[in-house]
Amino acid sequence: MHRHSHRIRHTVQAFSSDAPLQIDDVTIDGHRQNITLRTYRPRARKPTPLPAVLYFHGGGFVGGSIDDAHQPASLLAQRLPAFVVAVGYSLAPAFPFPAAVEDAYLAFEWTAAYARMLRIDPCRIAAVGHDAGGNVAAALAAIARDRGTYKLAAEALLGPLLDPSLTRLTDAPASNAALRAQRCARHYRAYLPHAAQRMHPYAAPLESCRLHALPPTLIASAEHDALRADGEAYAKELISAGVPVQVTRHAGIAHDDLITHAPVLDDVTAFLRRHFDPAP
Structure with missing residues (x-):
């Protein structure tokens, strides 16, 4: 097991007992501090082990929460x-790269x-991330491939931030595009305080020369997002590396709408279900 295995200690606190989900908070040792995992389990479930999804919230590396x-x-x-x-x-x-x-x-x-205690299938674990969470999910896929202990079955990146250089801005018709780019630049400086980190493949997936053997990937972008080219360029690089990719651009919505827009969530659900339960 990986060198961090001794850190896997946890406490559980009930968060909600409302149907149809059991929601609990779990505290585990993180890289530099304790972190909270909020777990969602369907109450009505089959007796067979469930697949699992790791979800990474947005917030530009400096904000957001579970x-x-x-x-x-x-x-x-x-x-x-x-x-x-x-x-x-x-x-x-407070906790710059590589803490996240x-x-x-x-x-x-x-x-x-x-997995056994949680009644899940360790061979069917996927990652989903929005905004900076998309960057973290993409990095996780690369780390899991490189360390070889566990493997992701799939990943879905929703408006991911993948290019600290911010050299791929689009002409999206958003009045605050320049302000968004400036804000992202500040966030990247906070997350990657050392210039050399901005080329690290776990911080800047678009700079990686090793994209082979990554899991099947869904990338969703918003039409009115000045940074939508991050994900779309990454999709092209993954395809060139032989990674199965599904890429969609959703018309008429902005970056923050990606996690509430029904067609996006429908796509993510269908994509994950397909890779959790592939046809014979």
Whole structure:
């Protein structure tokens, strides 16, 4: 097991008993601090082990929380159905890179290591991330491939932030496009305080020269998002590396709408279900 295996200790606190989901908070040791995982389990479930989904919230590396994950996490848990883990990864500037991605791996390791107790299938674990969470999910896929202990079955990246250089801005008709780019630049500086980090493949997936053997990937972008080219360019690179990719651009919506827009969530659900339960 990976060198962080000794860190897998947890406590559980009931968060909600409302049907149709059982929602609990779990505290585990993270990379530099304790982190919270919020788990969503369907109450009406088959006796067979469930697949699992790790969900990474947005917030530009410096904000957001697992509370922001509630709607998509609840929906995925019920629709798939699946055991969903919303990961409260560490935020910059207090905890810069690589804290977030190492927290992600520890959450993945915890989920897989406790699969029998959690009644999930360790061979069917996927990652979903929005905004900075898309960056973290993409990094997790690469880390899991490189460390070889556990493997992701699939990943879905919703408006992911993948290019710290911010050189791929689009002409999206959004009045605040320049302000969004400036805000993202500040966030990247907080997350990656050392210039050399901005080329690290776990921080800047678009700069990676090693994209082979990554899991099947869904990338969803919003028409009115000045940074939508991050995900679309990444899709092209993954396809060139032989990775199965589904890429969609959703008309008439902005970046923050991706986690509430019904067609996006429908696509994510169908994509994950297909890779959890492939046809013979």
